[in-house]
Amino acid sequence: MILKNKIAVIYGAGGAVGGAVARAFAREGARLFLTGRHKPPVEAVAGEIIDSAGFAQVSEVDALDEQAVDKHLQFVVDKESRIDISFNAVGIPGTKILGVPLVDLDVKQLSLPITTYTTSYFLIARTAARRMVANGSGVIITATTQHSRMGLPLSGGYGPAMAAEEALTRVLSAELAPHGIRVVGLRPQAIPETGTLKEAFEARAKVSGMTWEQFQDFLASKTHTGRLMTLEEVANVAVFMASDLASGMTGTIVNLTMGSLDD
Numbered sequence: 153m154i155l156k157n158k159i160a161v162i163y164g165a166g167g168a169v170g171g172a173v174a175r176a177f178a179r180e181g182a183r184l185f186l187t188g189r190h191k192p193p194v195e196a197v198a199g200e201i202i203d204s205a206g207f208a209q210v211s212e213v214d215a216l217d218e219q220a221v222d223k224h225l226q227f228v229v230d231k232e233s234r235i236d237i238s239f240n241a242v243g244i245p246g247t248k249i250l251g252v253p254l255v256d257l258d259v260k261q262l263s264l265p266i267t268t269y270t271t272s273y274f275l276i277a278r279t280a281a282r283r284m285v286a287n288g289s290g291v292i293i294t295a296t297t298q299h300s301r302m303g304l305p306l307s308g309g310y311g312p313a314m315a316a317e318e319a320l321t322r323v324l325s326a327e328l329a330p331h332g333i334r335v336v337g338l339r340p341q342a343i344p345e346t347g348t349l350k351e352a353f354e355a356r357a358k359v360s361g362m363t364w365e366q367f368q369d370f371l372a373s374k375t376h377t378g379r380l381m382t383l384e385e386v387a388n389v390a391v392f393m394a395s396d397l398a399s400g401m402t403g404t405i406v407n408l409t410m411g412s413l414d415d
């Protein structure tokens with residue numbers, strides 16, 4: 153158990169990536185404080201963990217609400233005396249941000265992902281960092297996508313948002329590593345089990361003319377393995393990055409695109 157008794161907070165824990173990471177962290181012995189904007193999906197994840205003899209506590213926290221994020225983390229620190237891992241898995245529905253050509257995109261729609269992703273990540277990271285500095289250790293992790301580095305059509309402000317998160321990861325690391333805090337990102341390509349990918353497909357379906365199966369085959373054909381990554385594989389890398397085994401990694405984004413995006 154490489155995360156035994158680590159205190160981990162996950163934001164967006166009711167989502168696909170957040171839920172998978174929560175299960176994997178629990179399997180490795182972490183004590184989990186799971187949060188989300190709406191409780192029911194987070195409670196479902198926590199229920200599975202508790203049924204497997206893990207520890208998980210659920211709270212409703214809007215990651216865009218500075219006071220709510222701070223109040224919750226103080227509650228965690230009061231209870232456990234520290235926070236070791238902060239994982240940002242917040243994501244907003246693709247239906248709100250994808251599928252519109254830039255020439256037809258209005259400013260609000262462009263700004264929505266940029267503002268939402270950077271603000272939530274910044275608040276989560278800053279709140280965690282303030283407690284971690286006092287303890288001289290900790291790891292802050294976020295999830296991005298290859299849109300950060302590639303020009304992909306019909307993705308509006310999503311790419312700029314992901315690029316901003318990656319840039320913020322590097323800056324946070326530069327400032328926090330001297331205090332013993334690592335800051336890293338995970339950059340998966342496309343995970344077929346998730347609603348997020350289905351939405352990305354639906355947003356482009358009319359233009360691409362592809363079926364759901366053809367879309368997955370197209371994405372898989374870009375990887376060296378000829379297949380897409382599973383949620384479990386992403387979560388396993390998250391476990392490693394959160395563990396002390398990754399003590400040499402900070403200020404970097406782990407490329408999980410299996411060759412579809414060269415470093």
Ligand SMILES: NC(=O)c1ccc[n+]([C@@H]2O[C@H](COP(=O)([O-])OP(=O)(O)OC[C@H]3O[C@@H](n4cnc5c(N)ncnc54)[C@H](OP(=O)(O)O)[C@@H]3O)[C@@H](O)[C@H]2O)c1
Nearest residue numbers: 164166167168169189190214215242243295296343346348
């Ligand atoms: N799925 C993929 O294929 C994939 C690939 C690469 C990278 N990623 C990245 O991984 C991250 C998570 O993706 P996902 O597929 O897990 O998305 P998801 O299943 O839609 O989960 C996102 C979660 O974020 C929560 N959330 C949204 N706004 C929030 C807020 N203000 N405060 C707290 N929670 C909030 C949502 O809760 P509500 O539903 O209650 O709003 C939802 O549970 C995203 O950054 C995405 O870009 C995903």
